[in-house]
Amino acid sequence: MSAITIEYFAVFRAQAKRASEDVPFDGSSLTEIFESARIRHGFALSRDSVHVAVNDAYASWDAVLNPGDRVVFIPPVSGG
Amino acid sequence: MEIPVLVPALPAAFSLATEDIDAVTLRAALENRAAGACVTFEGIVRDHNDGRAVDRLEYEAYPALALREGEAIMAEARARFNLLGALCVHRTGALEIGGMAVWVGVSAAHRGAAFDACRYIIDEVKHRVPIWKREFYADGTVEWVGCAGCAEEGHQHGGPHSITTSQQ
Numbered sequence: 001m002s003a004i005t006i007e008y009f010a011v012f013r014a015q016a017k018r019a020s021e022d023v024p025f026d027g028s029s030l031t032e033i034f035e036s037a038r039i040r041h042g043f044a045l046s047r048d049s050v051h052v053a054v055n056d057a058y059a060s061w062d063a064v065l066n067p068g069d070r071v072v073f074i075p076p077v078s079g080g
Numbered sequence: 081m082e083i084p085v086l087v088p089a090l091p092a093a094f095s096l097a098t099e100d101i102d103a104v105t106l107r108a109a110l111e112n113r114a115a116g117a118c119v120t121f122e123g124i125v126r127d128h129n130d131g132r133a134v135d136r137l138e139y140e141a142y143p144a145l146a147l148r149e150g151e152a153i154m155a156e157a158r159a160r161f162n163l164l165g166a167l168c169v170h171r172t173g174a175l176e177i178g179g180m181a182v183w184v185g186v187s188a189a190h191r192g193a194a195f196d197a198c199r200y201i202i203d204e205v206k207h208r209v210p211i212w213k214r215e216f217y218a219d220g221t222v223e224w225v226g227c228a229g230c231a232e233e234g235h236q237h238g239g240p241h242s243i244t245t246s247q248q
Contacts, residue, residue: 007142009140009141009142009210009212010140010212010214010224010227011212011224011227014224044227045227053142053145053210056144056145056148057145057148058145058149072142072145072210074142074145074210075212075224075226075227076226076227077206077207077208077209077210077211077212077226078206078211078212078213078224078225078226079139079141079170079181079182079205079206079209079210079211079212079213080123080170080181080182080202080205080206080211
């Protein structure tokens, strides 16, 4: 199946009311995928304050995606 | 007959814990006859943040990336400072006021490297490791720290978004 899996943590999981969801792999950029999720779920954070991980490693927003990739949007961290 | 070789299990340099952090055992794991210094840091849950009274909190981690990034920080500390040992454990889940949220311990031949490495590790962990704090305030509201305006549905109603900035 040609899909990208988005996993949600912390405030994004609370606002999306789910831990993950699949979106079609259609050539969308990470920024486009984030913007679409932000609108769909009403995220208050803008992309500028969010980092992104692909397959459990930090990635740049212009990283190229492949079918089956797992994407996580990282809200500002607050450990320690 | 083979003689079993007992190799003590070395703890991962960076780990996540769902139960109370055992600082005594961690400190013992850093013992080294060549060490002239051991610096430890304990991050504790306090009863207030940004002027608001805090009752308790929860930490949530993205485990795969937290472990990867945490191990990278420990490797950086070992490369930058002359260390004999370094460990860091971060709690996840629910914590009460006074609970230990994070523990960092570093041993080295000399105190300068130990102090500097301990500071480096906790600063980088707070900045880079994907762990999030959800604070439960005395007034009944709940907020993810670092996400101003992200009040959770059902906990805050109406009015302007609260302005909470993260202290990172």
